[in-house]
Amino acid sequence: MKEIPEYEKDLASIRTMMERSAKFISLSGLSGILAGVYALVGAAVAYRLVYYPQSPFAYRIETVQELSTLTKLIITAACVLVASLGTGLWLSHRKARKHSMNLWNPTTKTLLINLAIPLVTGGLFILILLQNGHYGIAAPACLIFYGLALINASANLYDEVRYLGYSEIVLGLVAAYLAGFGLLFWALGFGVLHIIYGAVMYYRYDK
């Protein structure tokens, strides 16, 4: 028979193993903060392309019509996405190595599949919207599908990510109602929310 403190250690080790195996703990809050910064830079570029010299807080009635502007917008969005994913991957890799764990494990695989289903669906849906000229609803659709993806993957992530998902969905629905503020809501959802939740996660888990 073991001593009592040994049994307490048994209980503690069950808890850590369950957490460490099921949660993608390598995700760094810093990734969220940086993704938010990239999104804000992207939004500023988009503002120069579309709104300028109108105020960014003004409601826009006309939508983008010229193909060249639309192409530039899509390129900007793609740059933000690639930079965010790249930074996320790099920082996660670094954090995993610090804990001497491999980034690629069954948890990561489940996580990526769960993220990808709503994201790919949303991406295709938005491309169809754009092709049919429904430009106004594209930004809200980004937010909504992103929120759904986060919630779908939240079982393998820290709880904050699920709340971020809820926030994105609410913001996306409001943005769909007020489609003329599309860019503003996009900047709020991908920029400001990422920075806030990233900072919370950084403070709670990375310190």
Add this chain to the structure above:
Amino acid sequence: MKNPFEQLDKVLEHRARLQIMSVLVSNQSYDFNSLKELLGVTDGNLASHIKALEREKYISVNKSFVDRKPNTKYKITDKGRQAFRKHLDALEAVVRKQRL
């Protein structure tokens, strides 16, 4: 009340086995190498504990090949889940009794 010590599962008294079971209750399946990395144990050590759990039919094994490399996946069985829960209850009872 029954003596909680008697309710403890002898097979699960090893911490490594308990850890393997913890990983398998919270994941659909887990492969050998990922388990090894997570627990921080050697190949031989992990293999022997897995064999013990397999013998009790607490876990099931699925061997396959990925890119011609063996890929062994483990799953918890219903029997294993029950045993794990019972052992966990007993552990809690033991610790609680101590605190009274």
